[in-house]
Amino acid sequence: QKEVEQNSGPLSVPEGAIASLNCTYSDRGSQSFFWYRQYSGKSPELIMFIYSNGDKEDGRFTAQLNKASQYVSLLIRDSQPSDSATYLCAVMAGNQFYFGTGTSLTVIP
Amino acid sequence: DVKVTQSSRYLVKRTGEKVFLECVQDMDHENMFWYRQDPGLGLRLIYFSYDVKMKEKGDIPEGYSVSREKKERFSLILESASTNQTSMYLCASSLSGYWTYEQYFGPGTRLTVT
Numbered sequence: 521q522k523e524v525e526q527n528s529g530p531l532s533v534p535e536g537a538i539a540s541l542n543c544t545y546s547d548r549g550s551q552s553f554f555w556y557r558q559y560s561g562k563s564p565e566l567i568m569f570i571y572s573n574g575d576k577e578d579g580r581f582t583a584q585l586n587k588a589s590q591y592v593s594l595l596i597r598d599s600q601p602s603d604s605a606t607y608l609c610a611v612m613a614g615n616q617f618y619f620g621t622g623t624s625l626t627v628i629p
Numbered sequence: 630d631v632k633v634t635q636s637s638r639y640l641v642k643r644t645g646e647k648v649f650l651e652c653v654q655d656m657d658h659e660n661m662f663w664y665r666q667d668p669g670l671g672l673r674l675i676y677f678s679y680d681v682k683m684k685e686k687g688d689i690p691e692g693y694s695v696s697r698e699k700k701e702r703f704s705l706i707l708e709s710a711s712t713n714q715t716s717m718y719l720c721a722s723s724l725s726g727y728w729t730y731e732q733y734f735g736p737g738t739r740l741t742v743t
Contacts, residue, residue: 528669554731554732562736562737563719563734563735563736563737564672564719564734565734566731566732566733569731608671608672610732616674617662617674617732619664619671619672620671621669621670621671622671
């Protein structure tokens with residue numbers, strides 16, 4: 521049973537639109553939640569993390585956490601072609617990290 | 630900025646060879662991790678270490694071993710490389726504490742075993 525589930529996509533949005541990426545997790549004891557961006561052929565880079573229920577905003581990115589429903593999402597406002605990448609959701613439960621398989625996002629100019 | 634470096638970006642080895650992948654971090658992080666990443670399977674944890682000379686098996690440790698003799702260095706060893714170990718290998722490091730800190734990744738090593 522997978523710990524972290526993501527829709528693999530691909531997700532396509534036009535430039536300037538809002539991209540919405542979703543992630544669900546199975547362990548109710550999960551404490552910390554992370555979003556990584558990975559460009560093709562590159563390693564993942566952290567873009568957001570969230571610990572508490574609610575929203576956390578950083579520039580064009582907003583992370584949303586709902587522990588009762590066990591989901592975490594990432595919204596990208598004013599999407600740019602440079603946002604085209606695979607987005608990985610990661611969840612910390614106990615002392616283990618669990619990564620989703622990623623959602624591929626393409627922003628169409 | 631945290632810097633995690635890996636010894637090689639690309640590596641080609643023959644079946645049966647012993648392979649060493651080196652990872653070094655410069656931020657005094659306690660935790661270090663080795664993952665492999667394959668299309669459709671995502672990141673899978675091979676081994677991690679939370680202190681010098683300490684190691685814990687991850688989800689797929691078979692065919693691998695690790696060494697952590699110094700805090701900044703974490704090595705992954707393929708005792709006898711096989712073609713199914715062809716993959717992208719990623720090293721990561723993080724601080725340790727009650728709240729989990731984010732992991733910082735190295736650039737990756739793309740290993741091909743022929």
